[in-house]
Amino acid sequence: MILLTPRVLLVEDNSVLRNLYYRSLLSAGFAVMSAANEAQIRELLAEFRPSIVLLDLDLPTVDYTDLMSVITTPASGQPPVVIGVSGRDRDHIANIPVAHFLYKPVSLITMTQLVRHLAVTQSDEA
Secondary structure, three states: OOOOOOEEEEEOOOHHHHHHHHHHHHHOOOEEEEEOOHHHHHHHHHHHOOOEEEEEOOOOOOOHHHHHHHHHOOOOOOOOEEEEEEOOOHHHHOOOOOOEEEEOOOOHHHHHHHHHHHHHHHHHHO
16 A cells, blocks of 8 residues: 655645644645645646645635635546635635634644544545
8 A cells, every 4th residue: 555645735825824834734744835825726736736725714805616616626636625724703604615624823733633634534545
């Protein structure tokens, strides 16, 4: 059985948080790419083909209905698991179909444990 390094696409427009999350996930052994806006997200989805997307749900000017359609219908392979992250209550994202939800401020330990759990679950299903 070949174990692949889980690929995580980190989407966060706040550069301080993006760098903090990036370093935490990288040090936990994940392959990580980061995006700060919708154009970068779309480009990296095609090129990087992540197995997990950690998605800031407070990005300005994003049509999440359209973006989630792009995320969940990749050109090839399995769609990634989406973890939504927001500083607001869950009501504002009720129509965004995320598999998991984390509230900001995000505990780096909780975030890393959730990503690790999802990666193991995905490798068990492969």
